[in-house]
Amino acid sequence: MADTAVRDVELTRSLARGDEAALRQLYERHGGLVLALATRMLGSREEAEEVLHDTFYRLWQNAHRFDPERAAVRTYLYALARNLCLSRLRARRSRPVAADLDEHHVAYQVAMSADPDPVPALMAARALSVLDDGDRLLVEEAFFGGWSYSELAARHGLPLGTVKSRIKRALEKMRGALEAGR
Amino acid sequence: MNEEGRAAGRGEGPEAANGNAPFEGREGALATDALVAGLQPSELPAGGWERLSAAVGARRAEPVRREAGRAGTAAADRRAASRPGRSRPYVYAAIATLALAALAVVGTWGYLRGAEAARLRDDQRILAYWMSNPEMRLTALEPAAGVPTARLGVLCVLPDGRALVLQPSPAERGSTYVVVGWGAGGLRELARGRENMLQFDVTDVEVVELRAERGDDVQTLALARLN
Numbered sequence: 364m365a366d367t368a369v370r371d372v373e374l375t376r377s378l379a380r381g382d383e384a385a386l387r388q389l390y391e392r393h394g395g396l397v398l399a400l401a402t403r404m405l406g407s408r409e410e411a412e413e414v415l416h417d418t419f420y421r422l423w424q425n426a427h428r429f430d431p432e433r434a435a436v437r438t439y440l441y442a443l444a445r446n447l448c449l450s451r452l453r454a455r456r457s458r459p460v461a462a463d464l465d466e467h468h469v470a471y472q473v474a475m476s477a478d479p480d481p482v483p484a485l486m487a488a489r490a491l492s493v494l495d496d497g498d499r500l501l502v503e504e505a506f507f508g509g510w511s512y513s514e515l516a517a518r519h520g521l522p523l524g525t526v527k528s529r530i531k532r533a534l535e536k537m538r539g540a541l542e543a544g545r
Numbered sequence: 546m547n548e549e550g551r552a553a554g555r556g557e558g559p560e561a562a563n564g565n566a567p568f569e570g571r572e573g574a575l576a577t578d579a580l581v582a583g584l585q586p587s588e589l590p591a592g593g594w595e596r597l598s599a600a601v602g603a604r605r606a607e608p609v610r611r612e613a614g615r616a617g618t619a620a621a622d623r624r625a626a627s628r629p630g631r632s633r634p635y636v637y638a639a640i641a642t643l644a645l646a647a648l649a650v651v652g653t654w655g656y657l658r659g660a661e662a663a664r665l666r667d668d669q670r671i672l673a674y675w676m677s678n679p680e681m682r683l684t685a686l687e688p689a690a691g692v693p694t695a696r697l698g699v700l701c702v703l704p705d706g707r708a709l710v711l712q713p714s715p716a717e718r719g720s721t722y723v724v725v726g727w728g729a730g731g732l733r734e735l736a737r738g739r740e741n742m743l744q745f746d747v748t749d750v751e752v753v754e755l756r757a758e759r760g761d762d763v764q765t766l767a768l769a770r771l772n
Contacts, residue, residue, distance in 0.1 A: 383601060387598070395589060396586050398587035400584060435578070534567065534568075534573065537572070538572045
């Protein structure tokens with residue numbers, strides 16, 4: 364039985380040795396979600412494709428320094444893509460308007476991809492289902508919109524401390540739900 | 546690796562630099578995985594891989610190209626000069642053969658993609674049904690001795706006894722997943738198949754055991770206790 368996580372570690376090691384075929388496999392396996400993340404954050408398919416390209420190009424550049432024992436390569440890719448999106452959002456000095464996000468928003472669902480491991484999507488849906496609507500909105504705006512604590516506080520008319528504690532509590536609940544299923 | 550890369554390696558966002566980082570640390574990394582895994586994957590752009598491949602190839606070839614420039618060109622010129630002439634009919638036949646072969650490959654690929662897409666849609670419908678049931682209980686499969694935990698999935702159970710095992714991937718070529726149940730009535734087989742999603746009934750079952758069977762060789766992969 365070949366498992367996604369185990370194969371990712373092997374591919375990452377091959378990548379560090381300059382194996383372009385390993386890069387292609389990682390691109391085909393994780394590119395769809397990296398692109399979905401970037402599209403969700405930027406509200407623009409064209410810009411999201413540039414972020415997809417830059418994310419994997421940077422993975423290639425930095426592969427020899429990446430330690431697959433320390434972090435999963437998919438987490439690295441998501442964080443890298445998110446950082447690239449946040450830089451673009453900062454440069455724009457604006458976030459996608461609600462209509463843009465609605466157009467690209469995909470309701471959380473059990474999604475099947477070219478790598479049909481259903482477990483991560485199932486666990487994701489499970490983790491998000493433990494949050495109440497208000498906390499979930501704060502987490503999603505912080506993650507996908509890149510809003511800071513203080514921006515979220517102003518946006519929702521909440522004290523800064525309340526925003527911080529609600530997001531912290533929400534992430535702890537998600538962690539609890541994910542680790543209970545592991 | 547620059548700070549951005551290091552932060553990404555830790556599963557952190559750029560907010561880490563100013564201490565305003567909800568998505569840093571272990572919890573942040575788990576949340577990042579969960580939030581992204583919940584999105585529907587986008588279709589990769591046409592030609593996207595080719596552009597990436599060209600970019601990494603150009604980067605890798607840069608120093609080599611400068612050194613090899615003149616010698617490579619001269620060798621190519623020599624090969625071109627020594628190549629025997631080919632008759633037109635031979636060239637046309639070769640092109641036609643290649644075109645037919647390409648058509649056959651594309652046709653077969655299209656058929657297989659269609660079948661795979663249909664299977665994924667079915668799986669998605671099954672999972673959506675299970676996920677929509679608020680009474681569904683999710684239990685982690687506990688690895689049997691010597692089995693890496695990363696290889697295991699989950700067991701979903703409904704109050705009426707219906708159950709579903711989800712594995713990260715189908716069984717390896719030549720082997721089959723077998724689910725057996727232990728209970729008051731002893732041991733009984735609940736399901737078998739190569740798919741990574743197996744449904745069965747766990748009425749009167751106390752322990753579910755997942756096995757991989759390859760001919761006479763049977764390996765216990767995982768267990769889950771129901772109560």
